[in-house]
Amino acid sequence: MKFKTVNELTDYLYHLPRLHEKSDLTYVKRVLKALGQPQDQVKCCHITGTNGKGSTAYYLSNLLQKAGQQTGLFVSPFIVRFNERIQLNGQAIADEELLEAANRVEEAVDRLRESDPGFALVTFEYEVAMAFDYFARKKCDYAVIEVGIGAEHDKTNVITPAVSLITTIGMDHEQIIGPTLADIAREKSGIIKPGVPVVLGDIPPEVQGIIEDKIRRDASPASWLGRDFQVQVQADGCQLLLGSKEYRLPAWPLAEAKDAAMALAAFSSLPLALSRQQAEAALVQTTVPGRYQLLVKGGKSFLLDGAHNVQAGQQLLPYARRLARERGGRLLVLAAMMKDKDLSDFLALFTEEAVTLTSLPYPRAAKQADFPAWARERFAYEGDLKQALDQLAGRAADRDLVLVTGSFYLVSAALQLLQAGE
Template identity: 80%
Template sequence: MKFRTVNELTAYLYHLPRLHEKSDLTYVKRVLKALGDPQDKVKCCHITGTNGKGSTAYYLNNLLQKAGQQTGLFVSPFIIRFNERIQLNGQAIADEDLLEVANEVEAAVGHLREEEADFALVTFEYEVAMAFLFFAKQKCDYAVIEVGIGAEHDKTNVMTPVVSLITTIGLDHEQIIGPTLADIAKEKSGIIKPAVPVILGDIPASVKGIVEEKITKSASPSYWLGRDFQVKEEKAGYKLAVAGQNYQLPAWPRPEAKDAAMALAAFALLPLTLSEKAAEAALTQTTVPGRYQRLEKAGCSFLLDGAHNVQAGSELLPYARRLAKDKDGRLLVLAGMMKDKDLSDFLTLLKNEKVTLTSLAYPRAAKKADFPAWVQEKFAYEGDLGQALNQVMAEAGDRDLILVTGSFYLVSAVLQFLQSA
């Protein structure tokens, strides 16, 4: 098989299985070896966390670029185009480059099938192999790699990074890496490698011991938010105290300030330098798609964020309410979720808001019957996203804020609707 268009490639990827019977790294390691182990040819920064890993990845990538480095960035999910998953110097991979590495991966899979007829990759393994191969071919100085789910068994966990980061630990993906917070902490601690420094963010006290045990066992230098670097809220924004330097940031959402501090703490461990002003510029110039993203369109003000668990929602809602209050307007919420998420717990956060629920033409998307009975009684539901969006926009006044949340898939679809409007 030879892929000729990106649509051909993505159609193929989406028809691959999502999981193997065993959640080990055997398959992805075999295909990477067949490709010459590209993951070992680039210095990598490896990031996991229940929330904040994507933002931290974007911030760290921009700091590296500002320091004159050729950077690779691997993130998920994409918001508008698949190419966003794999980036070079902050730009999505070009179609021709994507097809080139895809065809090389497919050729490697073909050779492996000559030895083992039923050898196959799942979707994410294919994407990981393409990313590492592209970064190696481009001779990136650094690649910032965001895990998919978890860490220890995640398909990205195939290299020895120069620094590891765990942004937060909370409840999400319990069916895969749970069910308990302790299980999730153990899985995410799998990112910690022997003697490789690790940066740690918001880790609940109840599972801190699990992380510390892995750090001790691995003899890894550790740098903790609140102990080794600080985020202090001030009247006009935030002061970040990292590695003996002080950085000023504007009045961002608090989680974004913490993610920026995580990125600065990681950057401080690398043999690179940036002035405080240059670092501040790199951070403030960073746009993280689908995360606290603000937009004005067709006379409406939007805040779009793919939060889909209680930890992320608990940070997002106060910020959204504050923005609406600052405008002396109402907060109107358009929410859609995947049915394998904690629908009741997340939507409980919104119980005092004006909410319209919607859905997507996607197998995992929650339809009306998937929501708990109390949710169906309390919130309006319009299954057609275009209709739902138009209804909310028609209701919104000049001072109101429309919050789009519950899923990155929803944020992506809404952004595409708004772009075509």
């Protein structure tokens, strides 16, 4: 047995390469075959999108659980513990079961190396293999699978799902699946499979044709947000209209209401049923870690959200500003980002706020010199996250709201600091 602790496992995973020289599915398919094709033993719901795929995955998982299904969930990134990546019925995988899955994958890799000494997996392939192996062994009825990046070449794209979802298409990961919006749309359309229902969210008009062509070629039944199901947000709540059914939710941000509607539309394509009240309860009871997450600590209020691109920021900011206005206070912002993101355009969204920039102990994390010159001039910088968080909390009055955003890595680290000692 190679791995005896989760720390050993995660340290090993983080030191594996992130990419193969050739971006294909050869390696992950070979290890899954060596594991007995676990991905074919569970019905899957496959989700991609520039934004909203994590929230949609959590909502859909809760709907499936409410319908009495043994439900797996594979998401990224984690917020507090690595185990959150692989869940069963809303609970993170236990340490011992995570290690068992990892050691089974390692044994499969060792067998493959007997005939191919150079065989190796990248980090995400290892995680995908562990998840499918665990879900099959737990005899899941359904597993909700969130892609890593893209869709067609993503390591999760080894399944014929029960339903596919594309939540949004926008500019992100351009250096990997771009550079254009059309390139990104073509990559994400790879989640669409022949004859498999597909649910579509916010797809920009200029690339809808790319998606429609793929749907037509694959004869996939399609359900479009705005055409086949609707979301209406009023001051007193949200209304989801799906066929002849109407569902009522609290006054959520529009983006969250759309994610819930996507999950509901996907669920309705499956041979399962819930009453209106049951479906509403499943959605309202869903907590999405690091997404519009409100936390009160030491009498100060924090809103934590992992928005890390312009599209997500444009959805988050109006909601955060509204919350601050309703409280009668200011919106203060703490932001950290990965340096491969669109730092300038994202930070330019904060036209009204006092922003403090910070950094994280990751090679990809932007340091002070990585931020655009105009942002360094306009915004404060404190490289130590704990110091930055303490300073901002110290400046915040009781009615103010502190928004922590720009990266899920930041949200994870900030949550751990805020919850320390609880």
